[in-house]
Amino acid sequence: MRIGQIMKFRSFYKIFFLRSLSFKLKDVAKNIGSAGLLMLTLIQSANAQASIENIEQLRTKVAQFLTVEYENSNASKVEVKVNNLDTRLRLTKCDQDLSLILKDPAKNGGNVNVEVACKGTSSWTILVPSLAKVYRLVATASRNMQRGEVISESDLTTEVIDVSNYRMGFALTPDALVGKELKSAINKGEAFRNSALDSPLVIRRGDTVSMESTVGEISVKTNGTAISDGRIGQQIRVKNLQSARVINAKVVASGRVQSIF
Template sequence: MGIRSFYLVGGLLKRLLAVAGVVFLTLQPSQANPARQDLGDLQQQVKIFLQDHYRQQDVERVDITVGNLDPRLVLAACTQPLTMTLNDPSNSGGNLTVQTRCEATQSWSIYVPAQVSLFRPLAVASRPLMRGDVISERDIQIDVVNVSQLRQGYLARRESIIGQELQRPMNTGEAFRGSILEAPLVIKRGDAVHIEMQAGTIAVNSTGIAMANGRIGQRIRVRNSQSERIVSAEVVSAGKVRTSI
C-alpha cells in the first residue's frame, strides 16, 4: 500500500470513529440530559392540591390561579408523589404559596405562588347606610361574595346583625363586619331604670337612676332609688338592668 493510500484509509477510519462516538452519546440521554420535571404538570398538581383543600371549606365556589414558574428552572423528574404544604391557617385564600417537595434520591423543594378566591354567601347592605342607623331586616340582603378580599370578622347570619347600630357609613353591597357594629344605646344617663337584683334563684325588683349611657350587654353604674346605693349592673334591654346581690 502506498503512502497516499495509507493516509486515505487513516482519515476514513477517524471519520468512522467520530460518527460512532456521536451515535454512542445519543444513545445515552440519561448521562447527557437527565429527565426533568415537567413544570406544567407540577403547576397542575398544585392546583389539584388546592382544589381538594378548599373544597372541604364551607364555600360556594373556589377560583384558583397557579402562578407561572421560571421556564429556566431545571428540576429532576421526581420518582415519588410530590409532597405539598400550605400555610393558610385561617383558610381565607388570597395570595399564597405552596411548598412543593420531591423526596426522592434527587430531592428538591420550591415554593409555588397561587391566587385563591373563595366565594361564600354573606350578609351585605341592601342600600346605603349611615352611621348611627339601627339595622333592620330591610337593610340586609344575601350575596355571594369573594371573602378572600375581605378583612376577617365578616358576618354571615342576619340574626347577628339585626338590631345593631352602625358605627360608620356603608355602601350598597358591602359586607357587614362585627367591628363596625355595636349594640344600640338603650339607656341614657339620668334615665329611670328598672333594677332586677338576683340572689341565687330569688329575684328582687327595684328602681333606680342610670349614671351613664348604656348599650345591651354593657355594665353601667346605677343609683338605687330606695337605698341610694350605687351598684354596677348589666344592661339587658331598654330601661332595664340586672345585678347580683
C-alpha cells in the same frame, strides 16, 4: 521481474494496506466515540430534566387544590389564578405526594399563599402566591343605610357576591345582623363588615337598671342607676340604690346588668 522484487512489492502493498485500514478504523472509532458521547450527554440531560419538578404542572396542582378547598367551604363559585413562578426555579422531583396547605383560615379568598412541600428524600418547601375569588350567598343591605341605624329584617336581602373583597370578616346570615347598630354608612347591595357593626345601645346614662349578683348558688337582685351608656356585652359603672356603692357591671340585656367582682 525477479522473485525477490515480487516479494518486496507484495510486502510494500501489504504494509500500505494495513496502514490505510488502521487509519480508517481509527476514524470509525473516533466517530463512534463522538456519537456515543453525544448520546450519553442527551441521556444525562433527559435524566436531569426528569429529576426536576415541572413548574407548570406544579401551578396546575395548586390551582386544582385551591378550587377544591374553597368549594368544600360551601362557596357558590370559585375563580382561581396562580401567579407565575420563576422559570429558573429548580426543585428536585419529589418521591412522595406533595403536601399543600392553604394559608387562609377564614376561607374568604383574595391574595393568598399555598405552602407546597416535599417531605421525601430531598425535602423542600415553597410558597405559591395566588388570587382566589370566592363567591358566597350572604346577607346584604336592601337600601342605603346611615351610621347609627339599627338593622331590621326589612333592611336585608341575600346575594351571591365575591367575598374576597371583605378581608376583615363579614356577617353571613340575617340572624347575625338584626338588632345590630351601624358604626358607619353602608350602600345598597353591600355585605355588612363585622367592623361596621355594633351591639345596640340598650342602657342609657341615668336609666334605672336591674342588678344581679351571683356568688356560687346564691343570687341577689337589686336596683341601680347607670352612670354611663351601655351595649350588650359592654362593661359599665352602676350605682347601687340601696348602698350608694358604685360597682362595675356587664350589660346582659336591655335594662339588666350583672355585677363583676
